Amino acid sequence: MLAICQVDEKQLWDGLMSFRRLGRDHKGGITRLALSPEDMKARGRLLEYMKDAGLEVRVDEVGNIIGRLEGKVPDAPAVIAGSHIDTVINGGPFDGSLGVIGAVEAVRALIKAGISMTHPIEVISFQDEEGVRFGSGYTGSKGMFGKISRETLGLKDDQGITYKEAYEQAGFIPADFHKAARAPEDIKAYIEMHIEQSRQLEEQQLSVGVVKDIQGPLWLQVNIKGMADHAGATPMTIRSDAALAMAEVMLEVEAAASEEGGVGTVGKLKVFPDGINIIPGEAAFSIDFRHTITAKRDRMLSRVKQCFQEQEKKRGVHIEYQITKQVEPASCSEEIRKVIADSCVSAGLPVYEMNCGAGHDALILGEYVPFGMIFVRSRQGISHHPDEWSDEADCVNGANVLLETIRTLAE
Ligand code: HGY
């Protein structure tokens, strides 16, 4: 059956391009870190954008921006479509924004077509999906289920501001976070449209995909303490070089991930005192492990912990680490995948099931409610980079599949 209404292509694209201008940085990308001035500006814009589309808007106690369209049965469980508008450092214009703007446009189209649904529909932009500023992430979606931990609020950004302080500076009251919690039975389903951020759809020459399995991320913050000393006067045999210990751990991250068929990245790293003629006394860095199989990700972690011990013995350094994010891999719900597949067919698109390497708020929602994801082709699979791009036609296709999925679930 052909879809009974479609998104307004020009409105969708203009909407995406208007957000692309918010938070442009000096390297040509977009930087809107959680609760930063750039993020707050984009959040303000989104509230207006949702209102203009005809949604009832509110911001919950943990900072999620929620636009709601009532259904014929107001207290029926809501169909939620969402993603995020916070970005990584020097990121691209589609990661997250496509899912939020696409969902707003899908609901705008339903309102314009005068189609009233049984279930309420909510579009949610989750606070701090990326986790780049504090090294955690999925904060807003976790907050919807009362899962923002004390440890998370104690994490500090590069300026030494704790997450709790950042929330308070943005006008939020951590003591009220519990008020944002939603009962799973109040949610019928969660759907997220997102760029693929990899190359499968491009290789298959397809516009959209239906997500099956999503890798689970495990993030560590590691601090190595050695001994700063004179680069010229200190013999190699008596050094406690924290940077060399970090270097060996980095190579072990790569080896463990490659051998276990997962992925491992050390993306954020610094040494102290960071001087050309000083042996690094301290090294601080992140580890990002992903796998679709928890047992294998656990093996990656134990190999790295083993490496910590070896480095402590070999170099006389002291290594401490904190796990700052640990989310289990997940498989999208069968029934939602079927609805998305049927929506692809009614949009005249092939059905292509695929796995997801990146992490998403869908991993958190999926612990509590039926969930699914729609992928949109990424040019050369590039993401978390200014060259991240998806063609307008692919974005429109994804939004129409999202619209039909929402309509089917909410009718
Ligand atoms: O890290 C991720 O996979 C996502 O971009 N938050």
Ligand code: MN
């Ligand atoms: Mn991202």
Ligand code: MN
């Ligand atoms: Mn994303």
Ligand code: MN
């Ligand atoms: Mn996401």
